[in-house]
Amino acid sequence: MRISIIGGGPSGSSAAHDLARKGHEVHLFEENSEIGIPCHCTGIVTKVLWEHIPKKKELILNELKSVRIHGPSTFTDVPLSEFVLDRAGLDKYLAQRASDAGVSIHYNQRFTGVQNRQLMFSSSDTQSPKQADVLIGADGPRSAVAKATNIFGERRFYLGVQATASGNFVPDRFEVWFGTVCPGFFAWLVPESESVARIGIAALESPQKYFQPFIKKHAKKIISYQGGPIPWFNKSSKQFTMHNGLPTYLVGDAGGLVKATTGGGIITGIMSGQLCAQAIEQQTSYEKLLAPLKRELWLHDFMRSMLNKFSDADYDHLIELMSTPKVKNILFNHPREFPSRFLCKLLLAQPRFMKFLPKTIM
Ligand SMILES: Cc1cc2nc3c(=O)[nH]c(=O)nc-3n(C[C@H](O)[C@H](O)[C@H](O)COP(=O)(O)OP(=O)(O)OC[C@H]3O[C@@H](n4cnc5c(N)ncnc54)[C@H](O)[C@@H]3O)c2cc1C
Known part of the structure; x- marks a missing residue:
């Protein structure tokens, strides 16, 4: 055959x-x-990858220990263990x-x-x-x-736009921004090292409108550009x-x-x-x-459908609810590949997440 x-x-x-x-x-x-x-990729993965292919040190450019999640006027740091790949x-x-x-x-x-x-x-x-x-x-x-x-x-596709750029970065922490900075998705900064990062956004339309101000703010010098469509499941x-x-x-x-x-x-x-x-x-x-x-x-x-209905105030509230040690602990212990394994635990740990459920049917 x-x-x-x-x-x-x-x-x-x-x-x-x-x-x-x-x-x-x-x-x-x-x-x-x-x-x-x-x-055409940022190359960030969870440790679930190593359950499917052998872990090769030479493919790992950087190890990340936390993510800083920014809302329009607040942020929280969530511990994790992830990898930036070549x-x-x-x-x-x-x-x-x-x-x-x-x-x-x-x-x-x-x-x-x-x-x-x-x-x-x-x-x-x-x-x-x-x-x-x-x-x-x-x-x-x-x-x-x-x-x-x-x-x-x-x-339907998100259009991802990214630059690899130089600057001063915290090497073991990546960052994401939600809200009007990039409506309908998020913006990201993923360090390869303390001096180089992959900085980008994705949007359903007009990605450059959000990418240009974002990259100007976070990059010192552009090294190269990447980008491409991301299918929406x-x-x-x-x-x-x-x-x-x-x-x-x-x-x-x-x-x-x-x-x-x-x-x-x-x-x-x-x-x-x-x-x-x-x-x-x-x-x-x-x-x-x-x-x-x-x-x-x-x-x-x-x-995603729920997040796409969030106002800036909703994002700030979500981040406030994520800031408890119990929630952070659940997120640390459950790779995001499998939400069925942690969504109920999150609701039990922080029942106020329920507040967002009506957004899924509105
Ligand atoms: C900006 C951006 C950032 C991303 N960041 C991440 C991330 O951090 N982590 C993550 O997990 N995912 C990320 N992704 C998504 C990830 O890149 C894709 O999900 C992944 O590449 C899918 O792999 P694949 O093998 O299915 O397809 P691809 O990697 O797209 O491979 C398809 C291959 O097919 C070839 N090909 C295409 N058409 C033809 C044809 N007609 N004939 C012959 N060959 C063809 C292409 O050249 C390519 O080699 C990102 C995507 C974008 C756009």
Whole structure:
């Protein structure tokens, strides 16, 4: 059975690695000439990542011990343990691991469509095999695979804009700002070190309007710019279809599998790649295996919908309620990937959070 994977990001390489290790013939097609470049990410992850891939010291640029959460007129510091990754390095490591497991990687191959199991690419390369028995779309938020197989559906995107910049930063603390500084999402400053940070915002529209004043305020000198669309998880989106007899799976951003609260998709992408490989190997339903992860993403969406109705006063009140040791302790002990494991505990520790629930139905 020949499995063709489109896209050499973390989701595609994870699926490729697991399938090749089980002895499948796996081809991974990447549109760029180099994996991980260009980079479009802040690269912040929780320790849950190391439950899914080996912890490699060389991929960790910085370790974070707390987050400062700013409201319009107040802030609180919450302890945590998170990592700033060399994002291009992560992608390269995962692709190399897949290649070592036997995956054939084909560069400069931009997928454009599929007809009768025959894959089409924009390059004229005749060497790589184009016939597929199984197709996996791991080609990011604007997935050409999802479009070609008619499961792109209704999607909304946040537009993320970020600069890597020099300045003076507290190296083990990242910061986020909520409220009018970046309505509908948040702004962030994530230090790589005490002199370099990744500073950005995301918005549903006009991101530059919020990014320009924010970057001017926090950066001394711009080193480089990054950015791109961040899919907003849609609970009715499909991640599997039988397209003219070709089983087609979507993983990671291609399937919209991103946390709507933070825009984080590295870990959920890797998890979905691994679940997709498991579904193919065990000839079982991918949708069934994905269901627990999609439930967590639905909770993120639920929280995002609530936050999007917050006034500045609501944000300040939320931050005040988060400032108790009990709440901070729960947040420290529960990585944000799995809100089902801590939302009830938060409500018990701070019943006044209930005040915000009507926002979810208004
Ligand atoms: C500004 C910004 C900051 C972010 N910060 C974080 C963060 O701090 N933490 C976090 O967890 N997530 C973050 N994310 C989200 C994260 O980057 C994505 O969720 C993650 O990259 C998803 O991985 P993926 O493998 O699914 O897709 P991608 O990483 O997008 O990989 C897709 C791959 O497919 C290739 N490709 C695309 N189209 C084609 C085609 N037609 N043919 C062949 N190849 C193709 C691309 O070149 C790419 O290599 C951020 C996103 C943005 C925009």
